[in-house]
Amino acid sequence: MKKDGVILNCGKLFKSYRMGTTKIEVLRGVDLELERGGFTAIVGSSGSGKSTLLHILGGLDKPDEGAVEFEGRKLNDFGGRELDKFRNKKVGFIFQFYHLLDELSILENVFLPAMISVGFWGWISGRRVLKKRAGALLEQVGLGHRITHKPFQLSGGERQRAAIARALMNKPEIVLADEPTGNLDSATGNDILGVFQKLHKAGQTILMVTHDERIARKASRIVKLQDGKIKDEGG
Amino acid sequence: MYKFILPFRYMFKKRISYLALLTVVLCVFIVVVVMTVMAGLVEDFKQKNHSFVGDCVLGTESLVGFGYYEDFMRELASREFVQSVTPVIRSYGLINVKGSRQSRGVEIIGIEPVGYSRTTGFGEDVYYHRRDVANVFVPSYNPELPGCVPGIDLVLERNSRGEYSPPDSPWRLGLAISSFPLTPKGALSKAGLGLVNTRTFYYSDHSRSGLATIDSSAVFLPFDESQKLCGMDRPIKRTSFLYIKFQEGTGLSEGCGKVRSMWSKYVSAGSGRPAGYLLETVAVQSWKQNRRSFIAAMEKEQTIMTMMFILVGITTVFIVFVVFYMIVSHKSKDIGIFKSVGASGGDILQIYSIFAFFVGFLGSVFGSLFGWLFLRYINDIEAWLYGRFGFQLWDRSIYAIGEIPNRLESGLLLVIMASAIFACLLGAYLPSRKGSKLRPVQTLQVNQL
Ligand SMILES: Nc1ncnc2c1ncn2[C@@H]1O[C@H](COP(=O)(O)OP(=O)(O)OP(=O)(O)O)[C@@H](O)[C@H]1O
């Protein structure tokens, strides 16, 4: 695996929402390149389109215009199955609102992506290893003692950490995190950032969205989303 | 393929899944029980009508009857497809319990007991002579007297549980039966004071056909006696009907068709005989056609009932559908989560369909099982209810049924089970297809499809 080079990039991304007769233009020509192994933070005020951009980059939504390229291939050219595989194996998505399945335990939530990717027989034969891995990931985010609990029994920060473990389950090429600290107090937020920094050190590519400049400073690169465009870069 | 594991891991942790299962069980149970009982009642009624006349009826509703039947009977009996054939006189008269002043109308059914019980279910309907139908018209208290077999309701009362309590042997009861004998032209054959023929017959047995009209107002008499009573013995011997039973394996319409063509040949061969015109009034009917007017009323009732149960069935299917629609659409966000971690649209459909099939299947199995158990003991349950609370589903003093029918039809059961499973699948399929077609963010943003 080469350490350098562009892993994910997009050019001239446009996205608007239509509300009756009014058109909300959220993204108006976003250009962005992400280096492999980089830890990038996107900042921007609330409603500036950060989540929208992240969803498009992660293949969860489609732009009106423009294209997203992953390792040089356009997501638009991906077939349905390929796109599913992309979401399953290449991207680890962490949502602003966790989005865990309420009925499954934390451990089950974490190994769900692996279950999907290995298939029935793969699961039958490899489930011990995979469960172990899920357990280890939960250990890593500090939830080793809560694996049998249900999401509703966890605090917001703990749920976010479970969501991080899930995102890492299939060893993704890139982690896309939408406000991973948005709903947390600063101490818990720092814990999570610590996890991210550790991952970054281990070579994980991370793209994180936040509206908090202070948190963004922990990243190695900061981009600002303003008026539907990437305004300036720093870090 | 994780889809086989996931429905169980994921769906059966939702309480609503068990409610859905319970709904399916209840719905299947209700439909199975009600349909079985209803279908059983109608089937039972048809069976009784069939048993009453045999397979095929040749004859006329005219009270004059028709002649030259004996030759034709012999001809029929010699045919391979005919198992038995018997002449039956059906006419009307008055009945008067000897010594009382009350007379009432009665249907006279003149039969040859042996042939008649071979052709119809009569041998099973009588009480004292079930093993000895040949002597059904021989009163045990005096074998010399002419016997008669009245419908059971003419001689016995039944209690509210629908039970009769006949004594060990018939008591001596004389019934004066009168009839107006008619000439072949349909005129009264006697003028003046002796307008009617009256003869006293003695209660030798009673018949319980299960057909309300027969049991309450018909009396069976020996064929020869009723022929005389109704004036059908002169100038040529006449009968009203020939009841025919086909050999095993002969189709109803096939057999009736053969009889019909034989009859038309017979009629044209013998044209010009005295009173031969009576043969023109004769029709050949299957038992279904012959009992049409009786069955029709029941069938009308059945049609209404069937309509009601189709409505119940549709409602049931709809309830199951709605439950599933709710389960899936209510948590459409889950579909978005599945997709965002890499599940395909097909995976989503399969997860929910497997779940729906499983619930539908399990629900129908348990529903049928409970239905079967309930039906098996329905008569005991009814008896218990009656003993305990005096409550009876079907008042036996009105309905001529002994037991509530409870024979489960496997075909019906399959249809019910299949519809239940189908409803589950459809209810799960529609919203999950909708969810699987959307982009993940779209399902994640809305709470309900
Ligand atoms: N499905 C939708 N329909 C209509 N408008 C939408 C939809 N989704 C997002 N928007 C609008 O697009 C704009 C950008 O939304 P987005 O969620 O990307 O903002 P954000 O930068 O993530 O904000 P926050 O920091 O509050 O999470 C907002 O004005 C929002 O109202």
Ligand SMILES: [Mg+2]
């Ligand atoms: Mg957002």
